[in-house]
Amino acid sequence: MSSISDQIQHLASQTLRKTLQTVPLGVSRSISSGTLPIFIFHAVESSPKPYIRHLYDCHSPQSFERVLDEILKEFKPLEDLSPAGIANAGADRFLVTFDDGLRSSYEVATPILERKGIPAIHFLITDFLAGTAGSRVEEKFKASLLIERLKGQSAQERQDVQAILSRRGYTGGVDEALMAVRLEDASLYDEVAERLGVDLAAFFEADRPYITHDEAADLVRRGFMLGAHSCDHPRYWELDLDAQVDQTLRSVRHVTQAFSLPYRYFAFPYKNRGIKPAFYERTRDEVDLFFTTSGWGNRMNRDKVFHRVGMDHQPDAIQALKCGWRPYPLSLIQ
Numbered sequence: 001m002s003s004i005s006d007q008i009q010h011l012a013s014q015t016l017r018k019t020l021q022t023v024p025l026g027v028s029r030s031i032s033s034g035t036l037p038i039f040i041f042h043a044v045e046s047s048p049k050p051y052i053r054h055l056y057d058c059h060s061p062q063s064f065e066r067v068l069d070e071i072l073k074e075f076k077p078l079e080d081l082s083p084a085g086i087a088n089a090g091a092d093r094f095l096v097t098f099d100d101g102l103r104s105s106y107e108v109a110t111p112i113l114e115r116k117g118i119p120a121i122h123f124l125i126t127d128f129l130a131g132t133a134g135s136r137v138e139e140k141f142k143a144s145l146l147i148e149r150l151k152g153q154s155a156q157e158r159q160d161v162q163a164i165l166s167r168r169g170y171t172g173g174v175d176e177a178l179m180a181v182r183l184e185d186a187s188l189y190d191e192v193a194e195r196l197g198v199d200l201a202a203f204f205e206a207d208r209p210y211i212t213h214d215e216a217a218d219l220v221r222r223g224f225m226l227g228a229h230s231c232d233h234p235r236y237w238e239l240d241l242d243a244q245v246d247q248t249l250r251s252v253r254h255v256t257q258a259f260s261l262p263y264r265y266f267a268f269p270y271k272n273r274g275i276k277p278a279f280y281e282r283t284r285d286e287v288d289l290f291f292t293t294s295g296w297g298n299r300m301n302r303d304k305v306f307h308r309v310g311m312d313h314q315p316d317a318i319q320a321l322k323c324g325w326r327p328y329p330l331s332l333i334q
C-alpha cells in the first residue's frame with residue numbers, strides 16, 4: 001500500500017500532467033531551453049512477445065518510425081553523447097535510450113535508428129545478458145508468459161493455479177495474483193509452469209529475450225553507447241542502501257570494463273524512488289550520469305540525474321513530451 005505522501009505526489013503529478021498537456025511545446029522549450037528531452041523505449045516488435053504483453057506496451061517497427069519522425073520534425077538528434085555533451089545539451093536536441101537490453105532493441109530498432117542517423121544509449125541488465133553462464137530473465141516475464149498460457153485453459157487448470165498461488169497468500173484474480181508474486185516467492189512460477197506443462201527454461205532459451213555480450217559489443221562498434229541498468233533489475237525502494245550501491249557499482253563496473261567504455265552511465269530500474277542523498281555520495285565517483293523516469297518532484301542531484309519520457313505506450317510523441325517532459329524549472333512545482 002502506498003503512503004499518503006505517495007498518493008499526494010501521484011495526484012499532484014496527474015494534475016501537473018494535465019496542466020502541461022495544455023501548454024504549447026514551444027512555451028516549455030522557451031521556459032527551459034537548457035533541458036534536453038530524453039526518451040525511453042524498451043521493445044520494438046511487430047507482435048508483442050507473450051512475456052512482455054502483460055507488462056508493458058511496445059511499438060511496432062512502423063509506429064516506432066512514426067514517433068521518431070515526429071520527434072525529428074521538432075528536435076535534432078544529440079550527437080555528442082559524452083557526459084559533458086549530455087549535461088550541456090539544450091532543448092533543441094533529443095536523446096533516445098533503450099532499457100533492459102532486449103533483443104528487439106538490437107535487431108529491430110537499431111537498423112531503424114541507423115537509417116535515420118539517431119544515436120542511442122542502451123542500458124543493460126548485466127546478469128541478464130544472454131549467452132553467459134547462469135544468465136537469467138526478468139521474473140515478471142514468467143508471470144506474463146503464464147498469464148498468456150492460461151488463456152483458453154480449462155476451469156480446472158485455472159483453479160489449480162489459483163490454489164498454488166493462494167497457498168502463499170496471492171489471492172484474487174489469477175492473472176493479478178501471478179503478477180503480484182514477489183521476488184522471494186518466484187519459485188511459484190515454476191510450480192505453475194509445471195501444472196500448465198510449460199518448460200520455462202526451454203522457452204526462454206529458444207526465444208532469448210536479451211542481447212548477448214557480442215551483440216552489445218556490436219552496438220558499440222556501430223557507434224551506440226552502453227550503460228548499466230543494475231545486475232538483476234530489482235525495485236530499488238525495496239533494497240537497503242548497501243544493496244542499492246552494490247547493484248549499481250557492480251553493473252556499472254561490468255559494463256565499463258567488458259566494453260572498455262570511457263564513460264559510466266546508469267539507469268535506475270523502474271525509477272529512482274527510495275534513493276537517498278547517501279546513495280549518490282557513495283556512487284558519485286564511479287557514475288558520470290544517472291537516468292530515471294521520475295524527475296518530477298525529485299530535486300536531488302539535479303546536475304547528474306536525468307529524467308526521461310516513457311514512449312512505449314505513446315502513439316503521439318509530441319503529446320507524450322507535453323505530458324511527460326518536465327523541464328526545469330517546471331519540475332520544481334510541487
Ligand SMILES: [Zn+2]
Pocket residue numbers: 099100229233268269270
Ligand atoms: Zn528496466
